[in-house]
Each structure stands twice: as structure tokens, then as C-alpha cells.
Amino acid sequence: DQQVKQNSPSLSVQEGRISILNCDYTNSMFDYFLWYKKYPAEGPTFLISISSIKDKNEDGRFTVFLNKSAKHLSLHIVPSQPGDSAVYFCAASALDSNYQLIWGAGTKLIIKP
């Protein structure tokens, strides 16, 4: 049973436009969410996180939105740049599971020139 779902395996966006990556979860006990970015042949790198007490967290071009009632979070990248082309993983954790991260399958973002 997938507790964290990224339903879009890939997404193609024009350079300079907004990229929106989506993530849905089923476990209402999740209280911390993270986005990681992964280039080919490299390990994932931490991008941005959000606690369940917030509904928005911003870091430069990256903003994560959390909608707890819908059990949905999204990552917005504005403006999109060629270097943003990568696989983006959403992950979630809960205090009652010792904060072990549960990962989505990833979305491959392709930024077109």
C-alpha cells in the first residue's frame, strides 16, 4: 500500500515558466514532509521541507504548499531553469514511526529551452 504517491511519472515545462510537482499521501499521522531532488548517477539531495503546522514554506525559487485536509502537497518552482531537470521525490514522516521517511516514486521534471 503506497502511503505517498506521486502520480505523474514525468512533467515537461518550458524554461522560465512555473513547474508544479504534486504529491498525495494517505497517512494522516504524517507531520513532516520533504522534497528531494535527484540527478542521474547521484544520490538524492535535500531541497525543501514543511511541517504540518504550516501550509507554506518558501526558499528562493522553491515553494512547498501543504493542504492537510486534502492530504496533498505540491512543490512550485518559479521560474524553472534548465538545471532543475531532475527527478523529484516527495517523502513524508511521522513521529509515531520514529520519523522514518516514506518515499514517493518520483516525478521526472524536464525543462525545455
Place this chain on the structure above:
Amino acid sequence: DSGVTQTPKHLITATGQRVTLRCSPRSGDLSVYWYQQSLDQGLQFLIQYYNGEERAKGNILERFSAQQFPDLHSELNLSSLELGDSALYFCASSVSGANTEAFFGQGTRLTVV
């Protein structure tokens, strides 16, 4: 460079064999995590060690085992290998036992033939 070192980068071995993957965490990090990523899948948490002791177990098969040594490096042992064990194996480390903002190594690509 995340500061987490994994060796070897690539490994090809036959079914039924046993291999050992090695991980050196970032300096100062006490927690080490092992993840498996099969083709087009998300990251599956295998096991976590904190300061030499097992902290949490995920979907780790009985044929797999791990340990963290006094110098904090970790080894993941995979035995009686099957074709389905072919995957990328990532090690990550973090300062604390809380599984947030972990830093990943580049991974070991295991191919079982």
C-alpha cells in the same frame, strides 16, 4: 559532494553470491540509513543505525544484514543474491536519529546476473 562515501560504485555478481556494500557517513553524523531503489521505483527504507546500534528496520529481507562499526562506517551485506536484488543501494547519514535532511551518497549499483 554530500560528504557520504559509498563503495563500490558498481558491482556485478552472480545469483547465489554474497556481496558487501560500504558506507562512510559525513564527519560528525551518527546516523546511517540504507535504502534500495529498484528500477523506476521510489526509495525503500531498509535499515537505520545510530551510533553503532540498530535504530529502525524497514523492508529489509532476512538475506540482508547490516552493521555500523565503532568508527561509524556501515556495511550492508546481501547474501543468496537473486535477480530481483538488482538495484541502486543508497546510504545516507544525518547528525541525529531523526530522519530528516539526510545526506545521501552516490549509491552502489548492484547487478545480479
